Amino acid sequence: MLNQLQARALRTARSLASVRLLIVLLAGLGVTSLVEGQEKRHLRHILVANEQVANRLVAAVENGSDFMALARRYSLDVGTKLLGGDLDWVSPGAMEPEFSAAAFNIAEPNGIAICKTRYGWHVIQYLASRGTPTKPKPDVTKPAPDSAGDKPVVSPVPVVGDRNTDLAWSVQFSSRSYQPGDPVLVTIGVRNESDQELDVLDPVLWPLGLIIRYQFGKLNVPMAVPAEFDPATMEMRKLASKEYLERTFDLSNYAPVSEPWPIVRVIWRGDSFFGRIEKNVAGVVDLPGYATWKARWRFYRSAESQFNVLPAVVKGDRWFLCCFTNGRLWIEVEDVGIPGLREEIVSQVRNGNLSKVPLTMTQGQALNFGVVDRSLGGVKIVEPTSTVPWRRGTFAVSRSGSPDGPKLGLQFAIALDSFSGLAKKLLSCGSMVLEEGDPLQRVQDRIGKGLSAEMTLVLAYPYDLLPEKVKQAADAESSSPEKTSTSQVKPSSAAQGVQFSDQQGKTPARPKESDLPRVVLNTSSGSITIELFENDSPNTVANFISLVESGFYDGLAFHRKVATEQSRGFVQGGSPDGTGSGGPGYMIADERSKNRVAVKGSLVMARNHQIANTAGSQFLIALDRLAYLDNIYTVFGQVVEGQLVAEQLTKGSVIETALVKKKRDHDYVPVKIVEN
Structure with missing residues (x-):
């Protein structure tokens, strides 16, 4: 049987689909600053519910079993299990103290360690290191135990699993997509689901319960109390049965959220709410009734909400899609001269319209997916001015019907081979630069067996935000001899077919061939x-x-x-x-x-x-x-x-x-x- 902590870890892992940050949450509210040149380690991990399973996995690895295969089969961290537990390069202090201490005390590459954090048990594999070795400094500060006189008398609260059900909390943003400098407006709401009147704590402090995580990047974003807040004025208000109360906040007044990033995940939790109040508001623990409020609210939490902060798409910049489906697929979206097409593709991704959509396959030649509601956007169909060679991993758009007529930017395909038949029916506008976990083959195998497949999540990345290994792959791809030509395509009559020309309408000279051997x-x-x-x-x-x-x-x-x-x-x-x-x-x-x-x-x-x-x-x-x-x-x-x-x-x-x-x-x- 799982104990309460282990059961909570299991439920948390299952509910936060695609969240890679389960084991790398920063301790406390601050982000540890990284020293230039300090040691980083390339790590993998498998998250499990108890020590017995962790020990069996260690034994399996030591007996020659493949760590990545075990992670894909057993890990509860659904965000990394598709990648074989890969955490990429990790710095000390950027993780839970127990995890950091265990990972950075493994003596040799390919060594294994186990540890326990608040999320469960972790089997950690150390692959390689770079930089100057630095011993992690775990946070050993422990909160002082409550004195006997502080123990509250707690009124009965209905609890299901690890959360209370009498107050239903929600978090909603004014938009899913923001540009740097925009106000990030968040509405926090609570509904009294019980049949009796309940107390609700002062709404001005509600944002302190938000856990903000830049997935695959900055982890727990520090929160601050508004400067004008006076703890002496904090009070409870009554919420009638079935009554709903909400407040809208500019999140930038509480946290630094203007930094560009493709996905920011947010959840509201009562335990974080009180932890931050105690850390930031002097004397709050001495207020009458505070201990009772804390005991009652500790298990309240909301469902997850998301937003992104990214710059506008401009001519000459480089944009990439990170597609999660049985692994990760990185695609560069090219500017092929169709007005607004690249902007439309990035917009559809940022608005979440290409996540959790079904994948289908055309005659073993391409994977297809797209926007479910075809009234959402799209651009006018015009001739492109450049092309991308058709090969495995080529990204293309297809002409699709909409309430406003045929459009581009709503339905997409990814080539599985270099067969040219589909190239005549689709408009190629991007190419694969990196494939992690062999997603194309695995999806093809699933569909071939009659199983369903899904594009779980798609994120948009400008070049500057790419992980280093993806940048390297993108740069190598851009210098490849097969990279797209910038020759223009001259619009043609039906009798002519497509002709290539330069801006003066003249046939350009052939590009100079590389002199490499x-x-x-x-x-x-x-x-x-x-x-x-x-x-x-x-x-x-x-x-x-x-x-x-x-x-x-x-x-x-x-x-x-x-x-x-x-x-x-x-x-x-x-x-x-x-x-x-x-x-x-x-x-x-x-x-x-x-x-x-x-x-x-x-x-x-x-x-x-x-x-x-x-x-x-x-x-x-x-x-x-x-x-x-x-x-x-x-x-x-x-x-x-x-x-x-x-x-x-x-x-x-x-x-x-x-x-x-x-x-x-x-x-x-x-x-x-x-x-x-």
Whole structure:
């Protein structure tokens, strides 16, 4: 049986769907300031109800079970379980003290710890660290126990689970979307659901019960008491049976809420209300009847409400969608020259019209979703002035009917392959930059089995607010050879078809082709063309080209293919003995670059994971985003043609021939590390 605290943790986890912040709530009201360069740790966690389950999970991990698979199956934190419990990079002091202490006392990477917080039991996995190690300083301050004379006589209050039911609290914002500097108006209401008259505390203090959380960002936002408030005037007022009372407040008078962010979650709680009053209002605990009020109100709480604070969409900026569905999918929304389209898409997302909507599939080629009420917005259909190449992850809009006629910006599709049939029916206006948890394949599998699928949540991000790893992936995507052309599309007659022109109506010259070297791998599954990043990793590229030109790779088999339930992984080749232990007889130095991360199609040098500068001839072709290789392994190329061929490679597939398609006009002679 679960005790009261554990049961509350279970109910809380289930009710706050998609809330990643369950275990990273800041202690108290303030946000711990982070010291530049202080240690951060990449963590995962699994939230469970009791210690026995936590210990069994630890044993399973120690016996070789995959931590991410266990998190997806058992974690009560529904916001992170789809990501295998991933919390990304976390600083000490930004979490519950018990969690912080346990996480930052794990001695070695891949180590495990367990701890208990007010939300339940956590199994924590430490993956990597950066910055200067700093011991966390848990908050050991404990409230003084109530004296015997302070114990209240509490009137009976009906309680269901962890909340009282006689007073029903609600929180509602004047808008779901605000711009920085706008007044954020919140209405807090309470209805007496009982059959008797009840006391209600002074409404001027109600905002102090709000818990404000910038999801995936700033956590508990500090609240302040209005400067003009006099505790001596605080009083109770009577609320008749079934009577409703509400007050509207400018939230900026109580908390700093003008900082831009894509989702801010808000809930009202009686325990927080009294905790903040005691911390901010001197002498309040000595008021007659205060102890009774506190005991009665401690379990009151509202349902959750949300808002966002983001700048307007302007020409030249970059906007992204974060789509939650069996994982996370990051998409950049391009400006394709249709007036108002990008603004409309971001507006639909900010207003919540694309969250909790069904997903369908068109002939295995695209996932479809959209606004349920088609009277909500949309823009006029006109010809685009640029296009986005159609490939896996391409984001597109479809023409859809509305009460005002056909429009764009209401129905959307995400490509599952590069099939061109749908490209003629849809208008491509964005591309996938990062896929976390393989959501496209998992949704495709669900629908293929006859199960329902849902776009759980969609958030809008301007570039400046993106997580660092998404920025890196977006920058890598924007420099990809397959990135959209900015050529304009000239409106055409039905007889002409679409023609490309510049602003003067002239056919533009072809864009200058990159002078980066290219190599073709003719494999038993087909041909793969790879562009090599000589500017970022010149010695690695010199090594690869010299081996290709010597015939080193001809006839070698791919000796390894790694894939998991969560990732398509990679295929590895280049070992002359076919076992993964062979090489060219020398090693080369790593050439890591913050400009190059391991995305789908990346060519990455294989090496001893724990020993730097041990690469030789073996390489990986990434079949998915491989973030764990970033800043450790050398990413020195990208598949530009034949990615589908690469995905068909298996253990035993053969490189029949490897040829240099083009290179710069100089010798390619690598600097080698030769063991004595």
